[in-house]
Amino acid sequence: MQLAELKWPEVEALPKQTPIVFPIAALEQHGRHLPVFTDSLLTTEIVRRLSERFRSDALFAPLLWLGNSDHHLDFPGTLSVPPRTYIDLLGGLAENAIAHGFRRIFFLNGHGGNEVPGRQALFEVRQRHRDRRDLLLLFGTYWNLVDKMRLSQLGLTQTSLNHACEYETSMVLHLNSKLVAETCSIAPVHYGNPFEPAHRAFTTKDISAPGHVGIPSEATVAKGAALFEAFTDGAADIIRRMIAWNGTDWSG
Numbered sequence: 693m694q695l696a697e698l699k700w701p702e703v704e705a706l707p708k709q710t711p712i713v714f715p716i717a718a719l720e721q722h723g724r725h726l727p728v729f730t731d732s733l734l735t736t737e738i739v740r741r742l743s744e745r746f747r748s749d750a751l752f753a754p755l756l757w758l759g760n761s762d763h764h765l766d767f768p769g770t771l772s773v774p775p776r777t778y779i780d781l782l783g784g785l786a787e788n789a790i791a792h793g794f795r796r797i798f799f800l801n802g803h804g805g806n807e808v809p810g811r812q813a814l815f816e817v818r819q820r821h822r823d824r825r826d827l828l829l830l831f832g833t834y835w836n837l838v839d840k841m842r843l844s845q846l847g848l849t850q851t852s853l854n855h856a857c858e859y860e861t862s863m864v865l866h867l868n869s870k871l872v873a874e875t876c877s878i879a880p881v882h883y884g885n886p887f888e889p890a891h892r893a894f895t896t897k898d899i900s901a902p903g904h905v906g907i908p909s910e911a912t913v914a915k916g917a918a919l920f921e922a923f924t925d926g927a928a929d930i931i932r933r934m935i936a937w938n939g940t941d942w943s944g
């Protein structure tokens with residue numbers, strides 16, 4: 693069910709063990725061939741599919757489209773909330789849910805730049821409520837929740853999701869091919885970090901002049917359909933496990 697459609701007495705009457713899902717994404721450049729709203733479009737579609745599956749068993753807040761995209765700000769059109777503000781924003785949302793009695797909270801993320809601040813936000817919430825045993829605070833990025841074996845069987849060229857890449861381009865093609873510019877002539881951009889396994893801080897323009905990372909020319913509508921199914925199943929599995937949680941134990 694959608695939080696945006698409920699009246700407050702209906703929210704008050706909900707069983708408070710109902711998982712509340714906060715979908716979070718971004719508005720940022722996605723190369724020359726995809727719209728800036730790509731992450732929000734893709735996350736919205738996954739949430740639409742999830743809400744059809746779970747009906748009244750899970751509560752979905754409206755998508756928070758503004759994310760931490762500071763690394764893309766060299767590209768026109770990108771909108772970003774500064775990371776420290778974003779940590780407080782997400783932490784505030786989780787605190788709202790807790791104040792209304794909810795105990796099982798899931799930030800379902802569709803943008804890589806939200807991962808560090810999103811996890812930090814939930815870390816801080818957990819420390820503020822450190823004496824409680826009944827809180828389940830989860831953060832998950834949809835492409836990391838997928839069954840890796842299943843992903844390897846979809847005929848994809850890339851072995852993982854990058855940015856405005858084979859995966860994201862395929863999914864936007866599946867949603868609405870009119871939103872995608874011609875991809876056949878787009879040259880691949882490969883992510884390389886010669887300092888691995890150390891993490892190297894970056895701006896996107898360090899890696900890619902056109903803005904994409906990966907191989908968009910390999911995208912197809914059929915790959916997009918298969919990816920949406922696999923990613924929705926992965927996120928659904930987390931929500932099912934949230935519902936099945938016994939309400940107190942770390943081990944579930």
Ligand SMILES: [Zn+2]
Pocket residue numbers: 722730731803855856860
């Ligand atoms: Zn993206």
